[in-house]
Amino acid sequence: MAKSPAAASITTEQDVREKLVPVVLGGDILGYSYVREFHRVYGINSILLATADVKAASSSKFCDYRVVEGVDQESSLISYLMDLGDSLFAQGKVGILVGSGDWYARIFSQNKAKLEERFVVPYIDFDLLDDITQKERFYAICEELGMDYPTTWRFECAERDETFDANSFTYPLIAKPSNSARYHYAEFPGKKKIFEVETADELETIYSNLVASNYDRELIIQDFIPGEDDGIHSVTTFSDDEGNLVMSCMGQVVLQDHAPSAIGNPVVIRSKRVESVIEQAARFLKHVGYHGFANFDVKYDPRDGSYRFFEVNTRPGRNTFYVSLAGVPFVKLFVEDYVLGHKIEPVKATDPFLYACVPPLVVRRTVKDETIKAEVLEAYKSGLAQFPLFYEPDSLEHWFWAEVTYHNQIRKFKKYVWDTGGKQAAVD
Numbered sequence: 001m002a003k004s005p006a007a008a009s010i011t012t013e014q015d016v017r018e019k020l021v022p023v024v025l026g027g028d029i030l031g032y033s034y035v036r037e038f039h040r041v042y043g044i045n046s047i048l049l050a051t052a053d054v055k056a057a058s059s060s061k062f063c064d065y066r067v068v069e070g071v072d073q074e075s076s077l078i079s080y081l082m083d084l085g086d087s088l089f090a091q092g093k094v095g096i097l098v099g100s101g102d103w104y105a106r107i108f109s110q111n112k113a114k115l116e117e118r119f120v121v122p123y124i125d126f127d128l129l130d131d132i133t134q135k136e137r138f139y140a141i142c143e144e145l146g147m148d149y150p151t152t153w154r155f156e157c158a159e160r161d162e163t164f165d166a167n168s169f170t171y172p173l174i175a176k177p178s179n180s181a182r183y184h185y186a187e188f189p190g191k192k193k194i195f196e197v198e199t200a201d202e203l204e205t206i207y208s209n210l211v212a213s214n215y216d217r218e219l220i221i222q223d224f225i226p227g228e229d230d231g232i233h234s235v236t237t238f239s240d241d242e243g244n245l246v247m248s249c250m251g252q253v254v255l256q257d258h259a260p261s262a263i264g265n266p267v268v269i270r271s272k273r274v275e276s277v278i279e280q281a282a283r284f285l286k287h288v289g290y291h292g293f294a295n296f297d298v299k300y301d302p303r304d305g306s307y308r309f310f311e312v313n314t315r316p317g318r319n320t321f322y323v324s325l326a327g328v329p330f331v332k333l334f335v336e337d338y339v340l341g342h343k344i345e346p347v348k349a350t351d352p353f354l355y356a357c358v359p360p361l362v363v364r365r366t367v368k369d370e371t372i373k374a375e376v377l378e379a380y381k382s383g384l385a386q387f388p389l390f391y392e393p394d395s396l397e398h399w400f401w402a403e404v405t406y407h408n409q410i411r412k413f414k415k416y417v418w419d420t421g422g423k424q425a426a427v428d
Contacts, residue, residue, distance in 0.1 A: 002240065002241040002291065002337050002338060002341060003337075003338065003339070003340065003341025004116065004120040004121070004122075004338045004339065005116065006094055006095075006116055006117070006118060006119055006120050006121075007020075007094055007096075007120050007338065007339045007340075007341075009092075009094065010094060010339055010340065011340070012340075013042070013340075016042055016044070016335055016339060016340070017042050017043055017044055019092065019093055019094050020042070020044060020093070020094055020095075020096060020335070020339060021044070021045075021046070021047060021088055021093045021094065021095045021096070022034060022035075022038045022044065022046040022047070022095075022096050022098060022331075023046070023047045023049065023081070023084065023095045023096065023097050023098070023119070024046050024047065024048040024049070024063070024098055024099070024100070025048075025049050025050075025071070025077075025097070025098070025099040025100060025101075025104045026048075026049075026050060026099060026100025026101055026104065027048060027050035027052070027053075027054035027056075027057040027058065027065070027100075028054070028057075028100050028101075028318065029318060029319075029321075029357065029388050029389065030100040030316065030317070030318045030319075030320060030321075031048055031050070031054075031057055031100045032056065032057045032060065032388060032389055033320065033321040033324075033330075033388045034046060034098050034100075034331065035048060035057065035060055035062050035063045036060075036062065036388070036391040036394070037321070037324055037329055037330060037331040038062075038331050039062040039391075039393075040329070040391070041329045041331055041332055041335075042331075042335070045062050045063055045064065046062065046063045046064070047063065047064045047066065047084070047095075048063045048064070048065045048066065049066050049068050049071050049080070050065065050066070050067055050068070050071065051067065051068070051071055051072050052067060053065075053067055055401040055404075056389050056398065056401040056402050056404070056405045059395060059397040059398040059400075059401050060394050060395065060398045061394060061395045061398070062393075062394060068080055072103075074107050074110075074111075077107060078107070078111050078114070078115070081097070081115060081118075081119070082114070082115075082117075082118065085115070085117070085118025085119050086118060088118070089118055094119075094120065094339075095118065095119045095120070096119065096120040096121075096122065096334065096335075096338070096339065097115065097119045097120070097121050097122075097123075098122070098316075098334070099315065100318070101315075102133070102180045102181050102184070102313065102314075102315070103181050103184045104315075105123055105129070105313075105314050105315040106126075106129065106130075106133075106181040108121055108123045109121075109123045109124060109125065109126040109129045109314070110126045112125065112126065120334075120338050120339055122292050122293070122334050122337070122338045123292065123314070123315065124290060124291060124292060124314055128288060128289070128290070129314045131288075132288055132312055132314065133179065133180075133181070133311075133312070133313075133314055134178055134179060134217075134218075135152075135154075135176075135178040135179075135218075135220050135311060136152075136154050136178060136218060136220075138309075138311055138312060139152055141284060141287065141288065142284070142309055144287075145280070145283055145284060145287060147280045147283070147284065147309050148301075148306040148307060148308045148309065149308050149309050149310070150174070150222040150223045150225060150299075150308050150310070151222065151223035152220060152221070152222050152223075153169075153220075153221045153222075154178065154218045154219070154220055154221075155207065155218060155219045155221065156217075156218055157207075157210045157211050157213075157215050157216060157217060157218060157219055158216040158217070164204075164207050166200035166201070166203040166204040166207070167200045169200070169203065169221065171197060171198055171199060171200070171203075171224075172196060172197060172198050172224040173197045173203065173221055173222065173223070173224050174194060174195070174196060174197070174221070174222045174223075174224050175194075175195040175197050175203060175206050175207075175219060175220070175221050175222075176193070176194045176195065176219075176220050176222075177210070177215060177217060177218075177219065177220070178217050178218035178219070178220050179217040179218075180193075182215060182216065182217050183215055183217075185214060185215075186210065186213040186214060186215035187213060187214075188209040188210070188212065188213045189209065190205070190206075190209065191209075191260075192260045192261070192263055193260075193261065193262065193263050193264055194263055194264050196224070197221075203221070206219070207219055225299050225300075225301050225303075225308060226301075226302060226303070227299070227300065227301075227302055228367075228368055228369065229253055229254065229255050229256045229367075230252060230253065230254055230255075230367070230369055230372055231299050231300045231301075231302070232252075232253035232256065232266070232297065232298070232299050233250060233251065233252055233253065233272065233274070233277065233297075233298045233299070233300065233307065234250065234251050234253060234266060234269060234295065234296070234297065234298075234317065234319060234322075235248070235249075235250045235277060235278065235281050235295065235296040235298060236248070236249045236250070236293070236294075236295050236316070236317060236320055236322070236323050236330075236349075237249075237278075237281055237282070237285060237293070237294050237295075237296070238292065238293050238294075238333045238337075238344070239285045239286075239290045239291055239292065239294070240291065240337070240343070240344060241291045241337075242289075243285055243286040243287075243288070243289045243290050243291065244286065244346075245278075245281075245282040245285060245286070245346070246344045246345070246346045246347065247323075247328055247333060247344070247346070247347050247348075247349060248278045248281070248282070248348055248349065249322065249323045249326045249328065249348075249349035249350075250271075250272065250273045250274065250277065250278060251269040251270060251271055251272055251319075251322055251326075251353070251355065252269065252270050252271075252272035253266040253268070253269050254268040254269065254270055254363070254367060254372060254376055255267050255268040255358065255362070255363065255366060255367060257412075258412075258413070258416045258417050259412050259415075259416050260416070265318055265319075266318075266319050266355070267356075267357040267358050267362075267409065268354070268355065268356050268357065268358060268363060268376065269319055269322050269353075269354075269355040270353070270354050270355075270375075270376060270379065271326060271350070271351070271352050271353045271354075273348075273350060274307060276307070277298055277307045280307075280309070281294075281296050281309075284296075284312070292337070292338075293315060293316045293320070293330075293333070293334075294312055294313065294314060294315075295312070295313040295315070295316065295317035295320070296309060296310075296311070296312050296313075297309070297310040297311055297313075298310065316330060319355055321355060321386075321388040322353055322355040323349050325351065325353035325354075325355060325386055326349035326350060326351045326353050327349050327350065327351035328347055328349040352384065353384065353386070354376065354379040354380070354384045354385040354386065355386065355388075356379075356380065356385035356386065356387055357387055357388070357406070357409065358406070358409040358410075358413070359406060359407060359409065359410060360377055360380040360385075361410060362409055362410060362413050363376050363377060363380070364377065365413070365418060366413060366417060366418075387402070387406055389402035389405060389406065390402055390406075
């Protein structure tokens with residue numbers, strides 16, 4: 001069994017309702033998704049820790065929202081969490097730690113031994129996390145297992161004397177850091193999550209900026225796979241403590257965020273399952289001995305009909321609410337496995353869904369494939385489209401800020417897509 005030692009006093013679902021306290025790190029859409037799902041499934045409220053007051057989450061009546069100074073710094077965060085864990089323990093409660101970003105997953109994993117004294121920590125051990133989140137290692141494993149991935153080049157940013165010839169490539173290309181957690185701390189002009197590179201001059205500037213920053217890992221340069229946002233697919237999985245796949249869900253990204261700081265985040269995903277892709281993900285997870293949630297980014301390559309794996313995220317992705325929409329409440333997997341220690345029977349989350357973080361106007365004006373556009377707009381009309389922040393039992397104030405967040409997407413797409421002719425906009 002995978003039951004966490006911290007949850008020894010929780011043996012029934014009634015215990016879960018009376019004793020378990022979700023401690024959520026991050027006030028974004030995933031942070032609120034945790035809050036609403038723990039309340040919807042178990043009727044329990046969460047503690048949410050954030051660096052700033054995000055109104056759509058802080059206005060929720062189902063969480064104790066705390067703006068904590070230093071929560072984005074490892075030493076301050078761990079100190080705060082240990083004190084919080086002691087406080088919960090004194091009240092006869094048990095905390096479960098869940099985070100909204102790669103950085104939190106890394107910190108939880110790196111400090112797992114200490115945190116597990118007081119919390120359920122549903123993240124893999126750090127040695128495995130640090131290995132497979134290095135994109136060069138991920139691609140090496142894909143090569144070993146016969147999984148398709150984009151043609152890739154790697155350049156070390158810590159080696160200031162390495163030869164780098166931007167003119168040796170054929171454009172367009174994709175450029176991105178090999179280690180997103182280390183990139184979290186890098187500061188330089190024009191920083192983006194992922195760079196779509198059109199010219200050698202652009203690539204030279206990106207590489208020079210990274211070398212001059214405090215980023216000390218590799219820059220990954222990849223062949224650009226043609227196609228619109230709808231070529232991207234998201235695969236979310238949950239594996240047991242023997243690495244066996246016990247839950248799988250997959251969707252086709254219809255539209256991604258195009259704001260520089262959030263580029264690549266899916267804002268519309270519809271249900272679409274490709275069993276051969278799920279099977280490859282399952283093979284990867286079993287091979288490395290993975291336990292818990294993982295999320296894979298995959299893109300369909302129209303040149304040869306393959307599905308190419310980009311990376312594995314060692315946590316639930318920002319859009320994991322779509323698993324609940326597909327019929328499997330995603331927080332229940334945490335509880336059944338790590339808290340109650342139950343064996344989870346394999347399940348496929350296959351209910352039709354449309355995960356939608358933008359109003360239909362954005363789809364109407366942005367999606368180019370007319371067939372997909374028509375099908376998605378029909379899903380809005382039928383009521384299938386669901387936005388994670390729209391949770392009916394929550395407060396009127398929360399609903400106000402949820403509506404503001406939802407409709408602000410129109411302004412963002414106007415600024416970063418419609419007014420730029422679809423090209424990447426520069427950072428403000």
